[in-house]
Every structure is written in C-alpha cells, then in structure tokens.
Amino acid sequence: MTSRAMTPLSVLDLIPVREGGSVAESLTEAAKTAQVAERAGYARYWVAEHHGMDGIAGGATSVVLAHIGAATSKIRIGAGGIMLPNHTPYVIAEQFGTLDAMFPGRVDLGLGRAPGADGRLAYALRKDIRQASEVFPQDVVELRARFEGQALHGVAAPQAAGAKVEMWILGSSTFGAQLAAMLGLPYAFASHFAPAQLDQAAAIYRERFEPSETLDKPHFMAAINVMAADTDEEAWYLASTNDQAFVALRSGTPGRAKPPIRGYRETLRPHELAMLDQMRSVSAIGSPETVRAGLEAFVRRTQADELILSGSTYDPEAMRRSLQLTMDAVRQPA
Template sequence: MVPLSVLDLVPVREGGDVATALREAGDLARAAEAAGYRRFWVAEHHGSEGIAGGAVSVALSHIGHVTETIRIGAGGIMLPNHNPFVIAEQFGALDALFPGRIDLGLGRAPGAGPILGQALRKDLHRASEYFPQDVVELRALFTGDIDLPIRATPGFGAKVEMWMLGSSLFGAQLAARLGLPYAFASHFAPDHLDGALAAYREQFRPSAALDKPHVMAAMTVICGETDEEAGILATSQEQSFVRLRSGEPGKLPPPIPGYRDTLPENARGMLERLSVARAVGSPKTVAASIEAFVRRTQADEIIVSGATFDPAARRRSLQLTMDAIAA
C-alpha cells in the first residue's frame, strides 16, 4: 500500500474565524495520525480571508503539540518570501521541539498576488531568480556542508527533511540536481505532471540525503459513504477553486447540490481539467481512483488535499480513504 499523507490549507469556513480554523487543523492532524497517515503538511498562502495557515511555522508548532508521531511540515514554504537564515531558525526550532518529525517543502511561487511583494517589502520576481541558491544556502545552514559566515541557532544540525515542491519542469529539474525528494502539485496544476516526473527521475543525482528518486504526488480526495454524498461534500472545494481563479477568493462556503450544473462551460472545463488527480466518491470509487493514479505516476507517496465545510466530514473522509486502500 502506498503511504498517504495530508495537505491542509487551514481553511476558514463561512461563519468561522482563524482561531476555529487552527483548532480544527489540530483536530484533523490528530485524526490523520490515528488513521495511519505518514505526514501532515500545511501550505503557505497569504492575503486570503479563507486560509489561516500563512504563518506556517506557528501553525506547525500548534499541530506538533497536539500530535505525537505523525511527521509535520510545510507543503510548503515559499522561499522567495523569506530569507534562508530565518527559515533555518524556524524549522530548527521545530526540530528541537518535535525531533525526527519535521519536513520542509520549498516552493518558488509567492503564494499570493503581486501586492504581497509590497507588503513584504520585497521584489518577489527578483527574489525568485535566486531560489536555487537560496535552497542550497538553506540546506547548508542545517548541514554545514558549505562554510557560511554565520551559524543558525536553532538550525545547525537539525534533522529536517527537505523537499522540493513544484508544478513544472523547473522544480523537477532542481530537485533532481540537488538530490531532494520531489512533491508535485497535481491536485491544482496537473498539466505538466508526467513530464515533470519523467525529468526528475531521469536527471536525479544521488545526494547525502537521498540515494534514489522519491516522488510524492498530490490528489484532491474526498470520501463519503456514497458517490453522491462525496460529490456534494466536494462542492465546497469546487466553489473555492472557481472563486479563486475568478479573482474572488473568500471563506470556504457550504456545499451546493448540483453546483457544477450552475456553472458556465469555461468554469466546468476548469474543474474537469483537475480530474486526473481527483478521487471523490464512495470508498470503492476513491480506492480505484487512487490506484489508477499511482499506476500512472508510480508515486512513492500520495498526499491528499480537499477541504469540506463540515470539519467532521473531512476527518471521516480520511478514515474512509485509509480503510479503502488498505482493504
């Protein structure tokens, strides 16, 4: 059975607030741990009232304190928004608090629109050009494999598992060159999935951290007792995606039966394009979809995303999914 992990955006639901969202993220992480998921990752996003995980390291500290064994990490930190030294300190502190459990996935996108650069007082376009060098520097701050003029404390010597994230050939090729495990964001950007995984595997160079290619691919997974129930639950996520792509992001809305039938053709096509990395339905349907996706990608791990308006429904979805693929 391929290992499963969880990706969470710490969604803020309509009628809810940030404090509730963070508490529910902890509840979800505990449920994932109890069900046997390998990792629980939080993604960095900014400027959206519907996402409460922007301060990733703080959210992970909370999640670490309410769990015991599951690996926790960033899926990911958008490194152009930061400097490597600060991230080394943050994740070094997390490793000290939760030794042997910390993952650090790194991405090149800013995680918000151009206005974010103004808020951060950074030229994010220029910062992204230095992304490969920043990744190398960050790794050296943990490992000491390059002589740097300053040592991060906490940070130096931390056993943080670094990952490269991506949705294009760039991230795949960089992960291969640096000998890092690679996670592909196929749940929302599947267009370059096959090409990126092929490039990563073909160009991979072993490193001190990894001796052979290791791929994790993301899927939207929502499991219910029946296909119909899961399909209705999934409409909250679908509404959020359409609103985001339409430039009108907001809090996670309640489900709407028959939602896709209300959409114009271009919006339906946008959702249909994501179906290659989607498993929504009964346990039997979800198991079959995940199995087919693993056959296609030969992924070593799968990470599941997909928010539901009712937090209990997502916790139940995790358990039903794990039970289904273990059957």
C-alpha cells in the same frame, strides 16, 4: 494498493476558514484533523503557505506547525510548502531548526519558488519577490548548508545547525523536477491543482536524479484531490465546497469556505466548468470503493512513492471522516 504493499498516504491541509467561522476555530479543527490522520496511519501532515487570503488560516506556517506538532506525537509535520522567495533562507533555517528541536525527527520542509500572491504582497513583505525567485536554487543550497551547520557570510544559525529537517522541492512545472533531481532531494508535484505537467515532471525527475547524502534514489510524491463518503453522490456533494473555492479563486474572487451545494456543477458557465474539470482530472471522489480504485489508478499512472491527499469541505467532521474512510479502504486486501 493492498495492505501488504500500500503506497504511503499523507495529508495536505490548507486550513480553510468557513463562512461564519474564524481563524481560531480553523486552527482548532486542524489540530483535531491531524490527530485523526495520525491515528489512521497517515505518514505526514503538511500545511501550505498562503498570504492575504481570508479563507486560509495557514499563513504563519511555522507557527501553525508548532500547533499541529503539539497536538500530535508521531506523524511527520511539514510545510507543503514554504514559498522561499517570500523569506530569507536564514530565517527559515531558524524557524524549522527550532521546530526540529521541539519535534525531533518529525519535521519536513517543502520549498516552492512561487510567491503565491501579487505585487501587493511584495510590498507588504518589503521584498523583491520576483528577484528572489530567480535565485531560488541558490537559496535552497544555502538553506541546506545552514542545517549542515555552516556559518555562511560569517553568521551562524545555532537553531538550524545539525537539525534533521527533511527538505523537499515542490513544483507544478518541470523546473522543480530538474532542481530536485540535481540536488538529490525528494520531490512533490502539485497535481491537485496543476496537473498539466505531472507526467513530464515525474519523468524528468527520475531520469536526471543525482544521488546525494540525503537520498540515494528518486523519491516522488504526487498530490491528488480526495473526498470519500458513504456514496458517490454524497462525496461529490461534499466536494462542491472545494469546487466553489477553486472557481472563486480562479475568477479573482476568493473567499471563505462555503457550504456544499447539490448540483453545483450544473450552475457553472462552460469556461468555469472546463477550468474545474481540468483541476478535477486528478481526483478520487466517491464511496470508499470508488476512492480506492481512483487512488490505485493514480499510483499505476505515476508510480509515485507517496501520495498526498488534498481536499476540504464545509464540515470539518466530514473531512475527518473522509480521511478515515480512505485509509480504511486502501487497507482492505485486494
């Protein structure tokens, strides 16, 4: 990735809530991080929908995006993603059409099929999420029709009609790749936490892609865990906050972001270490030089049109510095 042909980089922010912190503080820090990302030259700033999790502040995703949009002026803002089975296409069309009216030409809508929670969430949402996930493709088509101005079922969505929202399909398996290819939409793969089917999904998407009015050729974005610091050792130390969060989530005990721990990996049991190593197999963690080399290798492997960087640490300033160090590194001439 030289400065003349650099793969665009974007940011995925889960908006973590720190131990001892609050949702309000996390949202304030997210706006600051988005401003740093914008100044540094990142293409997009995405927020993911999660519910019922004490350590993640982005559940009301469209509201959070309005906050991020108001704090920035040109970076694209978007959902990475909205879990469509949790909602009706009509409501999401209204919300993201409204965002486009507020921030014209800057809004992305990444759509996922997974509910992101268990049956208790279905009860809280008063929705049959399992059944809704089975009609995900139809709901995506309905949503696109709403943005095109169609009054489906005799009901118009004036906020959505004509909105220039850029729709994406998200996935962590081959299902999303097939759907994105069939509909001619850009596709983003969640390789930062589910890398197993990355290469297969990318191949299916490219091989089966059908051009559409939206897109004339495949556009593939892959996610990667990134943490940059002055040294490899310091970067791995900072990344241990994210490591702790991942192990806690997969162990059924999610919580708020914890301070980093030196030598954290040495404290893990074998099955926990194996679980973490699988997730970390798609990562670039270390000094700026190490991160640059890792990103270059990932682009060679995936031939991705864009990368979206995921990662977090306890100190928001360290996260923002990581983003700046990463962008500075990839812009250095080869």
